[in-house]
Amino acid sequence: MSHLTDTKSWQALAKHRDNIKHMRELFAEDNQRFEKMSVKGCGLLLDYSKNRLDETALSNLFQLANETKLTEKIQAMFAGNAINTTENRAVLHTALRASSDTEVIVNGQNVMPEIQQTLKKMEQFVNDVHNGTWVGYTGKTITDIVSIGIGGSFLGPKIVSQALRPYWTGHINCHFVANVDGTSIVEKLKPLDPETTLFVMSSKSFSTQETLTNTLSARNWLLKSGADKAAVAKHFVAITSNVAKATEFGIEEKNTFPMWNWVGGRYSLWSAIGLPIVLLTGFETFKTLLNGAAEMDEHFATQPLEQNMPVLMGLISLWYSNFYGSESQVILTYDHYLRGLPAYIQQLDMESNGKSVDLAGNSLDYNTGPVIWGGEGTNGQHAYHQLIHQGTALIPADFIFPLTSHNPLGNHHIQLASNCFGQTQALMQGRTFEEAKAELSNSNLSEEQKNIIAKHKVMPGNRPSNTILMDKLTPKTLGALIALYEHRTFVQGAVWDINSFDQWGVELGKVLGVDVLNRLGSDKSCSELDSSSNSLINLFKKGSL
Numbered sequence: 001m002s003h004l005t006d007t008k009s010w011q012a013l014a015k016h017r018d019n020i021k022h023m024r025e026l027f028a029e030d031n032q033r034f035e036k037m038s039v040k041g042c043g044l045l046l047d048y049s050k051n052r053l054d055e056t057a058l059s060n061l062f063q064l065a066n067e068t069k070l071t072e073k074i075q076a077m078f079a080g081n082a083i084n085t086t087e088n089r090a091v092l093h094t095a096l097r098a099s100s101d102t103e104v105i106v107n108g109q110n111v112m113p114e115i116q117q118t119l120k121k122m123e124q125f126v127n128d129v130h131n132g133t134w135v136g137y138t139g140k141t142i143t144d145i146v147s148i149g150i151g152g153s154f155l156g157p158k159i160v161s162q163a164l165r166p167y168w169t170g171h172i173n174c175h176f177v178a179n180v181d182g183t184s185i186v187e188k189l190k191p192l193d194p195e196t197t198l199f200v201m202s203s204k205s206f207s208t209q210e211t212l213t214n215t216l217s218a219r220n221w222l223l224k225s226g227a228d229k230a231a232v233a234k235h236f237v238a239i240t241s242n243v244a245k246a247t248e249f250g251i252e253e254k255n256t257f258p259m260w261n262w263v264g265g266r267y268s269l270w271s272a273i274g275l276p277i278v279l280l281t282g283f284e285t286f287k288t289l290l291n292g293a294a295e296m297d298e299h300f301a302t303q304p305l306e307q308n309m310p311v312l313m314g315l316i317s318l319w320y321s322n323f324y325g326s327e328s329q330v331i332l333t334y335d336h337y338l339r340g341l342p343a344y345i346q347q348l349d350m351e352s353n354g355k356s357v358d359l360a361g362n363s364l365d366y367n368t369g370p371v372i373w374g375g376e377g378t379n380g381q382h383a384y385h386q387l388i389h390q391g392t393a394l395i396p397a398d399f400i401f402p403l404t405s406h407n408p409l410g411n412h413h414i415q416l417a418s419n420c421f422g423q424t425q426a427l428m429q430g431r432t433f434e435e436a437k438a439e440l441s442n443s444n445l446s447e448e449q450k451n452i453i454a455k456h457k458v459m460p461g462n463r464p465s466n467t468i469l470m471d472k473l474t475p476k477t478l479g480a481l482i483a484l485y486e487h488r489t490f491v492q493g494a495v496w497d498i499n500s501f502d503q504w505g506v507e508l509g510k511v512l513g514v515d516v517l518n519r520l521g522s523d524k525s526c527s528e529l530d531s532s533s534n535s536l537i538n539l540f541k542k543g544s545l
């Protein structure tokens with residue numbers, strides 16, 4: 001493959017960028033633009049018509065995908081090739097939701113039977129907890145789950161559980177602890193009863209400091225309540241790929257659920273890491289979530305590039321990062337249940353594509369992963385939308401909206417819809433100087449003042465957005481939506497020729513953290529580091545300013 005920026009399509013895109021008309025004109029010229037630039041599939045509709053795209057730009061983007069062998073790379077992922085090259089691992093979150101009769105071979109072995117066994121074990125465990133067969137050390141039924149995990153072992157289960165609130169079975173409450181800040185676990189445990197609380201410890205590596213520390217504190221809390229060591233078995237289960245470490249820690253092997261090194265942390269909610277979701281919503285709902293994701297996998301693997309939602313979204317996102325210098329992208333969910341999704345996609349995308357060398361280790365001369373941020377509509381409209389409309393940065397936006405609400409209440413949903421659609425329209429159209437001036441025509445301002453105020457009211461428009469609709473937020477559509485973003489992330493990483501599946505930057509943070517911890521714990525004053533770090537460490541040891 002020739003260097004990315006030397007490819008014909010890259011060069012053509014760079015040249016074409018400035019020829020694209022304002023979106024206002026593009027819409028005025030073609031009243032079929034929505035029909036041509038929207039795709040339906042897997043219970044979702046993607047409207048990408050409000051983007052700085054014309055036929056030439058689109059065909060060059062598809063050409064770029066071809067020149068960078070996107071289709072072959074997609075196939076390599078599904079086939080279980082070791083595409084995580086720095087760790088020599090396959091990347092198979094898709095196998096976790098594949099139908100049981102599929103064969104997926106990793107190192108000569110079909111991984112599907114093990115996945116199915118684990119699902120069965122999850123189902124049995126959750127049934128036991130729900131029907132009161134699994135009881136605490138004093139024989140009482142479990143009422144509360146505390147899920148301990150961080151990163152991918154936290155965000156997926158937490159955000160999916162939150163999104164599926166209407167599907168909770170009501171058997172149990174679930175609480176999530178991630179941060180090592182003691183306040184987090186102390187506050188969560190305050191209202192709970194050790195006799196009826198079960199801890200689900202989620203750590204793929206079983207070596208993450210935050211999770212181990214929180215688990216130890218949880219165990220002490222249980223033991224302090226009068227439970228003996230044997231009680232731990234009734235109150236702790238673990239999900240990990242490191243069963244040996246979990247048993248060493250005191251969790252019985254039969255109470256562990258496996259994970260595999262071919263599932264990345266940020267792609268793991270479909271594995272046993274999703275246990276809190278199953279505890280809250282039941283096994284069938286979890287299966288439906290998996291099926292929704294599997295439908296998107298099928299779509300991604302089989303649809304032509306032009307009709308392929310993750311491909312379209314990946315290429316469009318890349319278009320702004322690489323050809324318009326856009327450094328951030330915003331996810332705006334117009335559904336309260338999806339309020340956590342931006343944080344989920346933030347980890348997914350930024351940990352995957354925050355890279356600056358290609359697969360061969362060469363430094364890149366083009367932008368990779370943008371900053372992902374966002375929040376729920378309409379709250380953001382009264383906060384940061386101002387910058388998206390009129391700021392100097394170009395911030396492409398994804399608007400996500402279910403047509404039907406789980407909570408139909410008066411005019412709430414129609415107003416929510418009007419805000420969502422109104423925002424995308426305003427971003428696209430903007431407001432010209434003449435329009436702003438006309439709005440001031442009845443005011444008492446002088447002509448000069450009108451001119452000044454009108455300039456402040458001008459909105460450039462031509463600000464891009466995708467809109468993703470679904471009939472309703474269900475386990476199925478949620479599964480498809482999350483898989484859509486997973487594959488969007490993949491598409492960009494594939495074109496950029498980077499490894500989207502390692503995270504060496506995070507690993508370094510962990511190593512340096514241990515060094516500082518040792519210094520904080522030592523009696524000696526710290527003087528070996530830079531003056532700032534020395535002083536901060538010494539002040540902490542002193543305990544006051």
Ligand SMILES: O=P(O)(O)OC[C@H]1O[C@H](O)[C@H](O)[C@@H](O)[C@@H]1O
Binds near residue numbers: 150206211351
């Ligand atoms: O599940 P664990 O091994 O405890 O890892 C938890 C998290 O650790 C790191 O921060 C990784 O970058 C994340 O991707 C991972 O999800």
